Amino acid sequence: MSKLIATSAIRGAHSLYNRAEAAYNAALAAKGADEPVSFPDTAYYLPVAYALLAIKVKTLGDIKPVLAKAKSMLPEIPAEGAWLPYLGNTLDSGIAALLSEEIIEAMKYVMGPNPVEGIWLGATDDVIVRTQGIKLVDGSMPGFAAVVGAAPTTEEAVKLATELRERNILLFMAGETDGKTMADQLNEAGVEMGWDVYLVPFGRDISAAVYALGVAARAAMTFGGITPAGMKEAREILMYNKNRVFAFVIALGDVDDEKYATAAGAINFGFPVIANTDIPQILPTGITTYEHVVSNVPLDKIVDTAVEVRGIKIKITKIPIPVSFGSAFEGERIRKEAMFVEFGGQKSPAFEYLRMRDMDDIDNGKIEVIGPEIDQMEEGKAYPLGILIEVAGRKMQSDFEPVLERQLHHLVNGAEGIWHMGQRDMNWMRISKSAHDKGFKIEHFGEILKAKLMDDFPAIVDKIQIKLYTDADKMKDVLEEARAAFIARDERVAGLIDESVDTFYSCTLCQSFAPNHVCVISPERLGLCGAYNWLDAKAAHEINPTGANQPIIKGETIDERRGQWSGVNELVRAKSNNSVQKVNAYSIMEDPETSCGCFECVVAILPIANGVMVVNREHTGETPVGMKFSSLAGSVGGGAQTPGFLGVGRQYITSGKFIAAEGGFKRIVWMPKELKEALAGQLKKRSEALGLPDFVDMIADETIGTTEEEVMEYMAKVGHPALEMDSLLG
Amino acid sequence: MALTGIDIFKQLPKTNCGDCGVPTCLAFAMKIAAGQAELAGCPHLSEDAASALSEASAPPIRAVTIGVGEDAVKVGGELVLYRHEKTFFNPCVFAAVIDDGMDAATIDGLLKQTNESRFVRVEQDLKAGLVGVKSLSGDTAKFTALIEKVKAATTQPMVLMCGDPAAIEAGLKAAGETSPLIYAATADNYEAMAALALEHKAPLAVCGTGDLDALVELVKKIMAAGVKDIVLDPGTRNPKDTLERLVYIRRAALNKKVKELGFPTIVFPNEETEDKMMEAVYAGLYVGKYGSVIMLSDLNAARALPLYVLRQNIYTDPQRPMQVKPGIYPIGNPTADSPVLITSNFSLTYFIVSGEVEGSRVPAWLCVMDTEGLSVMTSWAAGKFVPEKIVPFIKGVGIEEKVKHRKLVIPGYLATMSGELEDELEGWNVEVGPREAADIPPFLKSWAS
């Protein structure tokens, strides 16, 4: 912390204290100690004093201990050139300043002039705190700004007010610069003010700024359920504000001592100060969530800076595009005749790629079309389109890139008259004639993605910028980088093994119909529905920490071969309502995992053939185990452990951990032809990795037989390795 | 701990001979494990294996059959305390009690109710199940006359109610070999009653005194006499005590394997209150909490229907939802211009959607597709409510002959397939309806205007 600020703040606090003491003594002399003192319509007395000191001021006499406390917190004004341990002292002086300011304002209610006069609103009643507080809690009002001083010009004042209002940020005004206040400026410009329009002029005096902290303190008491009692509660009230009330101070014009002191008070609440003048900065984070004081910010950047420094999330309620948006349009198709232009689909180069950047590298909200816009495109033709989405977030991880990128399909399809399929550099999009007629442009892809990614993933996306390349040459480099990234991602996924992580994830999405079922999702065993792999579950947990995907610390290894860990057992026990005591992640015979009902495939043992068969959901015919998929599903599903049977996702079949306890992949003796073909590449790769290049051909299918006997005949003929393996039944 | 399919399989011949009607031994084992097949189905089972398995696979609560032929009812056989754990298997049955002190008109009225109290709901035939015939007078002749009258009037199996073994003996003869439920053996008459039950192959109710330990002792003796099919009356006659006993009986059978309590139960709400509405409310308690045979004073339709529906709800398999018949359901006299909606045949979906359509007062055609009883989203996810299934259904169900227009409203949650469906469903326009049923009325109103 700058010594300059510290010294000013301390001086300011002394000055405010002296004013408070003088006003108090005058009131006491005129009215006596029993004179009632209150702000109108509040059950919180003088709210700052009540919140921080637990003192219920009802009469003039009750103010005495408040003044005494303020005085006790006033540090010595440091001598010129003396070193001083600043932060604690400065913060204390801030509290002393707020307590003093509250007394100054309260004395106005006792002695006059009434703070409510002309444009000035004075103290805030409880109903308004509650009504506005709801908006703060639910996020429809992302935060509030307390402006002290005046803007350089009336126009700039109006512009600042408009910018804040556009973001639904409540603006409190108090204090003047050179005899002028921001509220005066708005008034001159004919701007209507009041709570309804989010512009609240408290008072001309800097001491009126304390009303903003009074609102903050009451928000904490009302919505945080904190009843003042002492230091602990006072700290809770301050912490509530730091963590939940996204407020900040905008200091306009010269910052005098009393303003510094007030700002120091606000910092106690975790509210940072943004100034348009060149005052010393305090950047290291600590008391406030991020920076404390950021100075010399041009007026037109002040709102963005404030929003960023305070970490405020603005809700986008309507996407600014000329066509409707909603899930009802997701399934629309656009036929060739109805199409205006298309992108990708082998007809033109196209890609979609989302990557993570550093916070500072992103110009938040910027959408850039690089190349021709739609008005330079001809009907019926295909054009290049590269979509590069860059996001940053304090909780963003590169592993979440593909998770967010996959959202693109569903998001773009939500726009009426826009169609999307595929992914990565194999995507395909169309804009319909009707969407084009309504004015849909290339940049609107950016608007959709910006709005939805920010809105749907606030936990991980803090900032976003989007580049839309419609010029094939200019997108070359990015496309190359994207392709390299796709390969790197695939390698990362392929390289992830269960042993390389200490955390798995649970999935209990299906408990609505399988009450005791828990999926344990590990890098090598995706959810049995096939929809959630380990990375997805990890991201889902980050996005929704109370949701269906919870981290499982593996804990102690109980059985390495069968895949049993203490942490997994504990979690499964708890989440299965105590009905499953232990699970072996890699076994089908002994304490296998349960299955809900959504599995893509069922693995069943063929005990006489000493192997297993796999049947996928789409296969409706007979199988060698003597049950069709539907009756197998009935036996396996519902969340009970069923030795000999396992519901799995398709990708698990070729995982290195596929029923590893029973010998793994080499146990497979039968699967439907369709499934074999769908997984041909992976099956081949896995066979080769096991040193059995011809293994896939040893797996029987329905064209070879649908009885265990036929399968055994075939196995004997081809020399299937399962014949030589240990008996499945032990 | 129930046996797994693998445990059972190990005892089977492992020949996949198919003589049991199931292609493989493992599949047969899985059926036994699920309670869908009996061990006796395997003709090649070794004696050792049979005894090893039957001991372990015997259900903790015996399923008891009352009556013979088509109208016989099976009660008990339950495996769980809470229906969500698996399901309640054999629906409880109701019986109106007719006694020999009633005048002829009352008796005729009750017999008429017994025969006519039938409702069809979600493809299920709802009825009482039994009829109670009670000797109030103690006069054997009057009792047998009444039994003969009931037997002539209805095919519903009887509960013969009298504490005197001699009267029961006469009653059993009058009833013919119809396996009625004998009510009841007590500590005083159990030897004679047990002998009658064995002789006439009739299940026997055992009436306790409220003391479950005493009931266990009594049942032990009756079992020792060779009676297998037993129904338990805890002997209490107020709902608070009865509930407690029924909970303890079910728990003892399932959790503690108390064999003497591993039987279905019989309860008497008709004797627990004079008020017929309260009687129905108490009957409802026993539908949910472990009553198997529930005795009523009558089967008045306005009280019976809600009880039957409650039983239907409670005894639905939570993992196998109730289904309605696929087809076209006209709601409110629709015309050739009325809207056409499609939904799944999950009964709850159907009920809610049809209710909202009805509530909108816009006549409409509701096409209900066979989704195997799955709800809209689940069936879509399972590939049962997708264009390739919808197209043949719409083309084949006959809706094209009923309406002039070609506009099909699909559930809002299926918006993602609207385009694909429109491509494949030739000649039709696909419209996306609301996601929630509650929004159907405004949707239809604006559709119609």
Added chain:
Amino acid sequence: MEVKETYNGKIREATIGLGDTAVTVGGETSLPLYMFEGTAPNKPVIALEVYDTKPEDWPEAAVAPYADVLDDPVKWALKCQDEYKADMICLNLASTNPSTGDRTGADIAPIVKAVSDAIKIPLIVYGTANADKDAEVMPKAAEACQGKRALIGPVEEENYKTVAAAALGFDHLAAPHSPIDVNIAKQLNILITQLGLAPERVIIDPTTGALGYGLEYCYSVMERLRLAAMTQNDSMTQMPMINQIGREVWKAKEVKTPEADEPAWGDAETRGVLWEALTATALIMAGSNILVMRHPKAVELTRQFVAALTG
């Protein structure tokens, strides 16, 4: 016989209203109605429904008890309180439904205030479960009855921040509403308590299915919540529960159809009353603490049932 269970969990007590007429629910130490294994210091209570506008589609049997007050929510509420001895009033803001009345929060605030000022017994105020609309309406409704410690619902996953904040800000209780799903019910409770609402101010609305219309789903979900609360001591399932029974029951086909149309179904009033009473009692068996009901005769049967089973 050693089959008595001991439970390690307990349902929280929640108090609605203030002063002498406040009603406390919850506090059970066993599964519902299992008086032989625990205590239930507070019996299930019954709230009678009042609507902010005259209902148009009620069957005759449901209209009859209220025929003289249906167009005046205040008189209606007083009749429920004074004549039918309701434990609470549930004011349904049906006219705010966007597809029917679409009235705003400002429109209904005076009604909420009038009803809340007129009655002595505790108030429940319910929106239409339209998440966006309720987010606009319920803060106004909560403000209109501030100081009464009412129960505000339904709080949906999509609007919990706003509606629960309204309950929090105006010092009421909140009823999170989950779609027949144990995990969503728990999750919503976690979210709401994280927002700052004490767990003692939360009443679970698990979604109510009427007899024949999804009752079994509701029954099992509630039973599961209660089992988790009692046997696993799962804190986020230990709140009391509320069921909206009247409005679900009285739209069922078997309840609305007059005897003239279906003679085989018997007297319509008897049928409707029992339909409602059986729905209510089944849900008490599953763990309901607050039953929002319509017909006074069904209320009477439910009360007798509670008295007989817990007395």
